[in-house]
Amino acid sequence: MQIQLEEQRYSVPKELGAIAEAIDNSKSLLSLQAGWNEEDALPVDREVWLHATGFLMRYALRVFNLFSVSVDAPDINPCPNGSIDLSWRTKSARMLINVRREKGEMLAFFYGDLYHDKMPIKGNVPADTVEDHLACWMKNLA
Numbered sequence: 001m002q003i004q005l006e007e008q009r010y011s012v013p014k015e016l017g018a019i020a021e022a023i024d025n026s027k028s029l030l031s032l033q034a035g036w037n038e039e040d041a042l043p044v045d046r047e048v049w050l051h052a053t054g055f056l057m058r059y060a061l062r063v064f065n066l067f068s069v070s071v072d073a074p075d076i077n078p079c080p081n082g083s084i085d086l087s088w089r090t091k092s093a094r095m096l097i098n099v100r101r102e103k104g105e106m107l108a109f110f111y112g113d114l115y116h117d118k119m120p121i122k123g124n125v126p127a128d129t130v131e132d133h134l135a136c137w138m139k140n141l142a
Contacts, residue, residue: 005054010061018073019060023053026076029084042082051106051127052076052084052099062135069142088112093140099127112137 001012003020012020029044036043053076060071074086074097083100095112106127113120119140125131 003057005057006050008054010057012057012061013064015070016060016064019056019071022073022076023056026053026084029076029078032078036078037080039080041078041080044078044084045082045101048082048084048099048101048106052086052108055097055099055108055127056086058130059135059138062130062132063138063142066132066135067139069139071138071141074141088141090141095138095141110134112140114140 001014001017001020003010003012003023005023026049030046030049032041032043034043035041056074056076063069063071072088072090074088077085077087079085079098081100083098086097086099088095093112093114095110097108097110099106099108107124108127109124111120111122121134121137125134
């Protein structure tokens, strides 16, 4: 299976089909208008969506290639400030990643734990890279 995100094409193994489907379904976020929450929410910028979905695809592939583990598909949700949340709640772990532009750079802010604050991880990384310490932790999301 192939998935195209702007100029980047990804070969997606069938084990990550749920990730590809979640990304495809999230395209609807791009049609949200200002005030979509019946208040003052900003629309989701295409660049933010591309960075968030590219981030998800790259990390899912990295975890799969390193550990032969398929990360569960997250919920992909818009935030009122125009950013995007990737959210997981599995049997063993939870994680929230917020992708947004901060000081001119696309960053992914994350927090995860194995429930009850066991093995917590928190920080931020550039949204266009793959950091192995984060990928290693994300294997808990399978």
